[in-house]
Amino acid sequence: MAGINAMEKKLAEFKCDTNEAVCLKLVRFPEDLEDDGTTFHPEYSHQTFGDDEVAFGYKGLQVQLYYTAGNLSTFFKVKYSSKVTEKFECVEADDIEGKVRDIIPAGFTSNIDDFVSLLDKDTNFKPFGTLFHSYTVHNEEAGELTYQIYKADVTCPGFHEYHERLQTFLMWFIETASFIDADDDHWDFFLVFEKYNKDGETLYATVGYMTVYNYYVYPDKTRPRVSQMLILPPYQGEGHGAQLLEAVHKFYCNLPKVQDITAEDPSDNYVKLRDYVLAKLCQSLPSFSSGKLQHGFSEDMVREARDKLKINKKHARRVYEILRLRTTDMSDEDQAREYRLEVKKRLFGPYRKNQRELEKMKKCLRPEELVSHMGQMDTQVQHEELEKTYQEVVGDYRRIIERLAAQA
Incomplete structure (x- = not known):
């Protein structure tokens, strides 16, 4: 031994x-x-x-x-x-x-x-596709750095081979990553590059990218769905993800046949990024003005977010909660209570669904099975989970509001 x-x-x-x-x-x-x-x-x-x-x-x-x-x-x-x-x-x-x-x-x-x-x-490398957005980022060591976002597709010479090399990074930085069939012409590719100078020459460095699949929606619309998004680690934390997502969102907003823009199995980090970008875009819409936010989530908000920014109802609701929190005095007991109830009402939806399913189960479950399901839905546990989720959501919203304030 x-x-x-x-x-x-x-x-x-x-x-x-x-x-x-x-x-x-x-x-x-x-x-x-x-x-x-x-x-x-x-x-x-x-x-x-x-x-x-x-x-x-x-x-x-x-x-x-x-x-x-x-x-x-x-x-x-x-x-x-x-x-x-x-x-x-x-x-x-x-x-x-x-x-x-x-x-x-x-x-x-x-x-x-x-x-x-x-x-x-x-x-000799030049970016693939068509340039549609440029921006600068201030770097303490290098000063103003210039970045560009290009839209590419499989018809660009050399792009297929470049994309095969680019997507290898997914395996190291996205937990459930998988490679895509880039030859399918429903894919759009958005590429971020840094534009820099070396010995008087203009050069380009790969910063990150996003893939979007265009689904058909009957009878004559499309629904772009973000599939993968990655900013390479040397460039993370500099705001490139927000620049990319906002630029891509605006790109699709200008296409009449787009119904709305969604994402496939989004990570928590992506959801937070999307919340920030959509709140930034919606804050200038009349239906999301501070006066109207205090009267609750409205059909006007749903319609305007959909028609002007291709945002679906679920995402518009989150934006409403973020912007309402920004205009709510949480030190005022009445305002804080109203806001808390408003958010918890949405969060409680899944619990209500569970209870409806439990009612159906009562007719077909044996007594011991029913007791086990009822134990999972204990009211006290529900309230504790709801409060915990609410606090996490508000914490995320506050960070988004701070970021909006920093960009103002």
Whole structure:
């Protein structure tokens, strides 16, 4: 037994955290290759390496995935200080290279000199598609930086191959990511680039992107649905997500055949971003004026949000709650109570639905089954959950209101 434990202990030394082992870079200059400050790591690696996000068989494992900043030409190499098969026979190391090859497209190089040559060619890279929005961001070190958003599709020469390289980032930064069939012409692609100068030349670096699928709505409308959205980690926290979502929303608002704009299985972070962008857009609509907000959620709000901004009723309701909170004096007991009841009335909807379903169950469940379902719907528990959810929602709304104030 002691021998087995000793062996297990030695083998445990050959386990690596794959979120640490995978090293990503967006490379602009050759010196970036040696600069640890340009390296970033995945948030997730379970889709490539398994749920425990561990690779077995190596010490000092480093999976180098470097991309040229513009065209995303790729360098891929697996390095390690020692491998388990060098010390223990009959023990097999994970096939790291095979696992990563499954998600990155062919055409990468494993030779660093070849990659530096690709870096030189990156100076010729130009964004795909049509420019439709530009903006600037102030950076304390670099001053005013210029960013541009382009709309592209599969007809753009070279875009298909570029998109295959771009979407590999999804696997590392979106928990439930999957690749899409980019050849389907219902897809729209929106790409964010930084425009910068190097030795007097204008160059472009990839910042992030969004994919949107255009669904048909009978008889003559479409419903654009946001599928994936990612701002690459070196650019996160600078407001690019809001710029992208607002620009895309306005783009579709100008198309008469668009009914409304939705999102597929949105993450919590996406919902918060969307709440901010839609509140920013709706705050100038007459039906959302401070005087009207205090009279409750109205059909005028639903209609104006839909007709002018392609916002559906569910999202318009959240915007109403955010903007009403901004105009509510929560230190005034009556105003605070009215607001709380207004939000809780919406939040209580799912509980009411559960109770209606319970009434139906009473007719077909055995007594012991009914008792178990009733236990799940205890009134006290409902009230506690409702209050907890309400406090979380209001906390999120307050952060959005602070952000709106900062942008004013």
